[in-house]
Amino acid sequence: MKQKVDIIVVGFALFSIFFGASNLIFPPFIGVTSGSEWLTSFLGFILGDVGIILLSIYAVAKAGSYQAIMGRAGKVFGVSLEVITMLCLGPIIAIPRTAATTFELSIQPFTSGINSAVFSVIFFAVTLLLTIRPSKVMDIIGKFLTPVLLLALVFLIGKGFISPLGSLNHTITSDDLFATGLTQGYQTMDALAIGGITAFMMTSFLSKGYTDKQEQIKLTIKSAILASCGLVLVYGGLTYLGATVSTQFDGSVSQTALLIAITKQLMGQPGLIILGIIVAFACLTTAIGLTSVTSKYFEDVTNKKLKYEYVAIFICVFSAIASNVGVDTIISLSVPVLTIIYPVSVALIILSLFKNFFTSKLPYILAGYTTLVLSILTALQLPIMNQLPLAKLGFNWLLPALIVALVGQMMGAKQEIKIESFVKELD
16 A cells, blocks of 8 residues: 555656646647647657656666666766756756746736746745755655646646537648647657656655665656656646637647636636646646756765755755746747757667667767767758758657667677777767
């Protein structure tokens, strides 16, 4: 019984960490642009988002750590990629965005008496208070915050199912609906946090008394499956809500404006309070989770030279300042960075799933550096990058990475030694 409860608590916490405000506004927009074919786009979205999350957690848990995968492409390469990722997830991009989004969607529409600076101080004071004890973070999110978030979501989605806002648009026909959903799911880049989150989950199970490594892996995967099921159900409900207003709106509508319009039509002005609660709890749980994950990572990677508590304080103070630049500015700064590092991470994780085939480091080295170069060229918006296979899906790096990995596997030991020596020189 205790084991089942622990799986549920950690699974609920994982659901909340991934379900940020951006995950709230994407699915309704997919529904609007798909109409009666919303299920097709939804399946693509789930594959590109939840599918990658689940596979990534499985791969990292089995490998023992995120670095065990990334490091196969070179120690410095792997550590550098991980540090940049954690900085993006931490004070530079993701955490400040949670406060900025909460202010713009949960506070600003209801009152002009609180400015963004004051709110950010309050938001991150609460975040720090609930983060400062790492062993309790999963329990705080899973036992207390997530149930409130889920209840509000069930209320909103349930109302939309009981009283649909309109008929589904049957005039939308396209062969690209699945591909579009897949692209949007991939572009959430949710799996970017997977290394730190997986490690934090396993540490949480350790603190609950599960000392056997294999048992930790098993429980982590089960919690991930539970969280994934929750995400699928909620995303499905939100996508359907968007489909019910597909005759009223089209693809030109703002994603935020669409969500507000759906909520007002379903529940009137009081519905905006429900929406405010959903956004606030979605962002707060994400902020708490990412602050804890990032703080724990930097404590571990520095062999506790940087204490968890000090890193958490720094992240909250820095994020409180950074959040005042606004959501749009934060997003504009994040896209180029994430466009570069996310594909590299996904490419190496995919290879690790076939570790019995890719038995040496060489495929990882070649795939890692190839994907990095292609991602940089894509971020520079060079037209030639759009000519590569799967470019429309955002996967223009995938086939080249797989090809060089296969070449690396077929190369002889001498070539492998030479290339690994070159990588060590870079390290």
